[in-house]
Amino acid sequence: MTAQLIDGTALSKTLRADVATRAAALTARGHKPGLAVVLVGDNPASEVYVRNKVKACQDNGLHSVFDRFPATLSEAELLAHIDALNHDPKIHGILVQLPLPAHIDSHKVIEAIAPEKDVDGFHVANAGALLTGKPLFRPCTPYGVMKMFEAHGIALKGANAVVIGRSNIVGKPMALLLLEAGATVTICHSKTRDLAAHTRQADVVVAAVGRRNVLTADMVKPGATVIDVGMNRDEAGKLCGDVDFAGVREVAAYITPVPGGVGPMTITMLLVNTIEAAERAGRD
Numbered sequence: 001m002t003a004q005l006i007d008g009t010a011l012s013k014t015l016r017a018d019v020a021t022r023a024a025a026l027t028a029r030g031h032k033p034g035l036a037v038v039l040v041g042d043n044p045a046s047e048v049y050v051r052n053k054v055k056a057c058q059d060n061g062l063h064s065v066f067d068r069f070p071a072t073l074s075e076a077e078l079l080a081h082i083d084a085l086n087h088d089p090k091i092h093g094i095l096v097q098l099p100l101p102a103h104i105d106s107h108k109v110i111e112a113i114a115p116e117k118d119v120d121g122f123h124v125a126n127a128g129a130l131l132t133g134k135p136l137f138r139p140c141t142p143y144g145v146m147k148m149f150e151a152h153g154i155a156l157k158g159a160n161a162v163v164i165g166r167s168n169i170v171g172k173p174m175a176l177l178l179l180e181a182g183a184t185v186t187i188c189h190s191k192t193r194d195l196a197a198h199t200r201q202a203d204v205v206v207a208a209v210g211r212r213n214v215l216t217a218d219m220v221k222p223g224a225t226v227i228d229v230g231m232n233r234d235e236a237g238k239l240c241g242d243v244d245f246a247g248v249r250e251v252a253a254y255i256t257p258v259p260g261g262v263g264p265m266t267i268t269m270l271l272v273n274t275i276e277a278a279e280r281a282g283r284d
C-alpha cells in the first residue's frame, strides 16, 4: 500500500480563501482583522517564520504589524509593548515569536497577552479552557492537524491515537483535541520505554519531536494515519520531518509530507484564530 498524501498546502489554500472572505466581510463593517507579530532578537529561523506569517496576513486581507526588537530589549519594555497592543483596537491577535532571549521570562510574557487576543492559545486561561473542553483558541499546529483529519474524513471516535511529544505548544494540546474528538490517546515522550510498542497499536500517530527518523516503517500499523509535525534538516541541509517518509508511506494509509504538510496549516490556523478573535470583538 502506498499512503495517500495529506497535502497541507492544498488544504491551506481552501481554508485561506474562506479567511479572505471573512476578512473582507469584517473590513466592510469597519472591523478589519489585525495581527501583531512580535520578534525579539535575530534568530534566523524565527525571522523566516515571522515573515511568512506577516505575508500570509497581507495576502488574505488582514492588517498586520511586525514589531521587531533587538535582543537587548528588556523584559519590562516587552511587557509594556504587549500592554499597548492589548489596548489597541486595530489589533485582534498578538503573537510573540518564541524562543525569546534568555533574560526574558517567556511564561511571564505569554501571561501578559490579553487572553482574547492570544491567537496562539498559549495563555494559561486558554490552555485551561482547552483542558476543560471550552476552548477560546485552539493552538495553531494541533488545530491544523485536526483540520487535516476532518478534510480526509479520518475517523477519530474510538481510534487509538499516539502523540509523540508532550510540549505545551504541540504535544499536549494535540492530545487534548484528539481526546475531545473521541480518540483513546497515549502521549509518548523521551522517557517512554518502548515507543514502537505504542505506535504499532495506533490508528493515528502524530510525531512532534524534532528528531529525524523517530518513526520508521516497522513501528507503524498497516493502514494507520501518520502526521509529521517535526521540522529538521537532513545531512544535505534539506527540510525533513520526524518520520522516515519513504518507508512509512509504504505502510500507512495517509501521511503528511515535510515540507508541504503541517507547516502551512499552522500559519493558516493563525489566520483563522485572528479572524475568530476579530469576529468576536466585532460582536461586542
Ligand code: NAP
Residues within 6 Å of the ligand: 141, 164, 165, 166, 167, 168, 169, 170, 171, 188, 189, 190, 191, 192, 195, 208, 209, 210, 211, 214, 229, 230, 231, 232, 262, 263, 264, 266, 267
Ligand atoms: P519540544 O518542546 O522540544 O518537544 C519535543 C518533545 O519530544 C518532548 O516532549 C520530548 O520529550 C519528546 N522527545 C524527544 N526525544 C524523543 C524520543 N527519542 N522519543 C520520543 N519522544 C521524544 O518541541 P516542540 O516545540 O513540541 O516541536 C516538536 C517539533 O515540531 C520540532 O521539530 C518543531 O520544529 C516542530 N514544529 C513544527 C511546527 C509546524 O508548523 N510544522 C510547529 C511547531 C513545532 P520530553 O518532554 O521527555 O523531553
